[in-house]
Amino acid sequence: MVKRRRRTVATIKDVAERAGVSTATVSYVLNGTGSVTAATRQRVLQVVAELEYQPNHAARSMRSRSRTLGLILPNGAAGLSTPTLAELVAGLTEAAANHGYYLLLAGDPVQSEHLVATSLARTGRVDGFVLLDLQVDDERSAHLTAAGVLHVGVGAPASGNACPGLSFDLTGGALIATRSLRTLGHRRIALINLPSELTDSDLLYQGFAKALTETGEEVAPSLIVEAGTSQDDGLAAMQELLAQPEGPTAVLAASDELAFGAMHALRDAGIEVGRDVALIGCGDVPLAAHTHPPLTTLRAPRRALGAALAHTLIALVEQQPLPSFTPLPLQLIVRKTTCPLPE
Amino acid sequence: MVKRRRRTVATIKDVAERAGVSTATVSYVLNGTGSVTAATRQRVLQVVAELEYQPNHAARSMRSRSRTLGLILPNGAAGLSTPTLAELVAGLTEAAANHGYYLLLAGDPVQSEHLVATSLARTGRVDGFVLLDLQVDDERSAHLTAAGVLHVGVGAPASGNACPGLSFDLTGGALIATRSLRTLGHRRIALINLPSELTDSDLLYQGFAKALTETGEEVAPSLIVEAGTSQDDGLAAMQELLAQPEGPTAVLAASDELAFGAMHALRDAGIEVGRDVALIGCGDVPLAAHTHPPLTTLRAPRRALGAALAHTLIALVEQQPLPSFTPLPLQLIVRKTTCPLPE
DNA sequence: ACCGGTCACTTAACCGATTAACTAGATTAT
DNA sequence: ATAATCTAGTTAATCGGTTAAGTGACCGGT
Structure with missing residues (x-):
């Protein structure tokens, strides 16, 4: 036997x-x-x-940390489909792994995000959180801070938020994009911006405004539209701009998604993008290279941002000094939607 | 004091x-x-x-399970950018949450996938794994089985694999797609298939072949090309088909990605897709609706597959009877790349 | 020769839950 | 009346590590 x-x-x-x-x-x-x-x-x-x-991991985490970072997927986890988030997650995962950390994913359920995060932190499942789309006076951040849950945000650090915020150098990006439009001869340049709740929104505006004022020009409030984030929002924003007596000859959109919407609106209005009107997007998602015409846009190093987020959050968790961070530079990728001012 | x-x-x-x-x-x-x-x-x-x-989660998992499912992201986590995987993950996360489970993400590092998975399982960090792109005689599955690591695979269950495999009803999908091409009058129909290592590859072939043989026709081996998975692979495969004396008038591509490549090849050859040649993709990724012309394709319920994977894996982990599973049906979304046989 | 200090370990407490084994009291069965 | 059973708990062992405190051997200094 x-x-x-x-x-x-x-x-x-x-x-x-x-x-x-x-x-x-x-x-x-x-x-x-x-x-x-x-x-x-x-x-x-x-x-x-x-x-x-x-x-054994459980036994270890009882005495110390769980070496796990948390991320809550927005929109019932559908947001992951956006290339922006997907690459960010890839960067996060990779960098976390280099420090022996893993990433725990949670879809956002019935409860609000900070409750899920707090629960995950209090049960010791995760050591810290990445907050997507950091907002001005972000109440999620406030709640987490109150609950003692460590976290970092994706977006510019804002006055109302206690957490570190990491983002691209949107100001610099908007600056070079707008300058390039000016160099092409455009004077009536519009900005389709992100919702003003997002901390990133102001960064973009600052760069845009600077490009105009540095040559002594005024910023025309009528040429600045605050949009949502979807393609449809971009479409609506563009329509709003076209409805004006003196519409723009060039447009900077705060995201590729918005730019795609704007392209639709322009096409519907019989205006040819890249000939009649210049358009620049932001992000350089894969699709941007395959639209007709291909979109001129600002390339964002999403993977690098993910890695930076991981490094910062882990430093926070391990009570080490936070690594220094300078907003990651954007690169203008010129394709076919930009053109000189037509006579 | x-x-x-x-x-x-x-x-x-x-x-x-x-x-x-x-x-x-x-x-x-x-x-x-x-x-x-x-x-x-x-x-x-x-x-x-x-x-x-x-x-406390750690204390709990010491006595029982960790209530965590693992997923390894292919290609240094870059694969997440593909909408296919992203939505699958969304479905997984959601369904797992409904059972009190969370999803742990790992990028694939230097080590091979099964080593990472085994390590994660042996340390008790995860209870089971989801294996992407299940292959015929998948050695990852073999290793995991040998190591006693529970797992399910994305792809058809194949003879060589001990693990449950869940997939779409690709056979049924290929059948209706090919039938529809025949109804449009096409007779020289080509198949750009996935690599034959993938278990899904044969499913597609079966449906394709059945649509031909059910009307007493022969399957022409020269019109079946085994490609890779990338857009470039699709391009190369299409070029190969075009190089033949009697090229196809219609093509079924095993993925949208391959179809996009095929579209490029056709355009380069001066052939107009949707007029001179009919093309059907598979998957219906968001981009498919926005190509020029928009791609006719088989819509795959990726979210539902993710959910099914979660249910099955959790049942496995909790030693409950596995839920019954029938391959998820595909739906033909007719756009502009299909056309009747030109005279 | 004696003392203090390292070194290289061991012992045992502890982290926070689960759960088998036990107990006292109440209820039922014989 | 006494045993058997049930109920509603408690006690303590256990999961698998980490780490503070303890121990004996050895070494150098006076």
């Missing part, structure tokens, strides 16, 4: 026994703490390799 | 003390096990609410 062996993984106790030491010693070896002779260390490591021992 | 109170979350002990019972009783109340009077239950729940107590 064969003794049925329960299939289970090796524990630290198994390693200790086999190596003839106490579990403490094994722990010391594995964590590089305590003092252990080279010989003992060797023996322990040998056994660890033999048994393919890997410390 | 005020006693410094360490900021920390309430434990089961705090609840027990405050409610005047033992921790066991609190646990029984919370888990619905044991026997507790209504009065005691009330009191405990009251305290739980007061202290906003939530059981």
Whole structure:
């Protein structure tokens, strides 16, 4: 009769026994703490390799951190479909892995985001959170801060928020984009901006405004439209601009998504983008290269932003000094939607 | 002198003390096990609410499962950018949440996928894994099975694999797509298929072949090309088809990505898609509606597949009978790339 | 020769839950 | 009346690590 062996993984106790030491010693070896002779260390490591021992995660997190970062997917997790978020997540995952961290995903359910986050943090499932689309006076951030939940936000740091906010250099990007439109001869340049709740919105505006005022021009309020974030919002915004007596000859859209909508509106109005009106988007999602005509846009290093977010959040969690961060530069990718001012 | 109170979350002990019972009783109340009077239950729940107590996850998982499912992102996590995967993940996350599970993301690092998965499982971080792009005789599955790691695969279940495989009804989809091309008068219909390593590849072929043989026709081997998965692969495959003496008048591509590549190849050859040659893709990614001309394609319920994967994997983990699964039906979305056979 | 200090460990407490085993009191069965 | 059973709890072991505190051997200094 064969003794049925329960299939289970090796524990630290198994390693200790086999190596003839106490579990403490094994722990010391594995964590590089305590003092252990080279010989003992060797023996322990040998056994660890033999048994393919890997410390149980739950047991570890009971005494320290869970080495897990949390992310809540907006729109019932549908938001992940947007290339912007997808690449950000890729960057996050990658950078986190380099520090031994993993990413826990949660769809946003019935409850509000900060409740889910707080719950995940209080149960010790995650050490900190990434907040997407940071807003001005973001109440999610306020709630999390009050609950003592560490977090970083995607978006410019804003006065009302206690958390670090990381973003692209949208001001610089808007500046070079607008300048390039001016260089092409355009004077009536419009801005289809993000909702003003988003902290990123003002960054864009600042760059846009600077490009105009640096040449002594005025910013025409009628040429600035605050839109939503969807393609339809971009369409509506463009229609609003076209309805004006003196419409724009060039448009800067705060996102590719908005720009796509604007393209639709222009086409519907019988205006040819890239000939009659110049258009610049922001983000450079894959689709941007494949529209007709291909969209001139500001390329955003989304992966790098994801990595920066991970580094910052992990530093926060491990109580190390936060890494310095300068907003990530955008690059103007000139395609076919920009053109000189027609006579 | 005020006693410094360490900021920390309430434990089961705090609840027990405050409610005047033992921790066991609190646990029984919370888990619905044991026997507790209504009065005691009330009191405990009251305290739980007061202290906003939530059981520590690490402590729980030490005794049971971690209630976490794992997913490894292919291509250094870049694969997430593809809408296919993104929506699958959304469906997974959502369905998992309904069972109290969360999704842990890992990018694939230096090590091979099964090693990462095994490590995550052995450390108790995750209970089971979702394997993307299931292959015939998938060695990842073999390794995981050998290591006792529970998993389900995305793709048709294949003879060589021990794990459940969930996929779309690609056979049915290919059947209706090919039939529709035949109805339009086409006779020389080509198939640009996925790599034959993928279990899904054969499913597609079966449907394609059936549509031809059911009307007594032969399947021309020269009109079947095995491609890779990228747009460039689709381009190359189409070029190969065009190089033949009697090229196809209609093409079924196994993915939208491949179809996009095929469109490029056709355009480069001066052939107008949707007039000279009919093309049907598979997947219906968002971009499909926005190409020129918009792509006729088979819509795949990716979210639903994600949900089904979650249900199956959780059943596996909780040792419940696996839910029955029938391959999810595809729907033909007719846009502008299909056309009757030109005279 | 004696003391203090390292070194290289071991022992045992602890993290926060679950749960098997036990107990006292109430109820039912014989 | 006594045993058997049930109810509503409690006690304590346990999961698998980490780490503070303890221990004996060894070394150098006076």
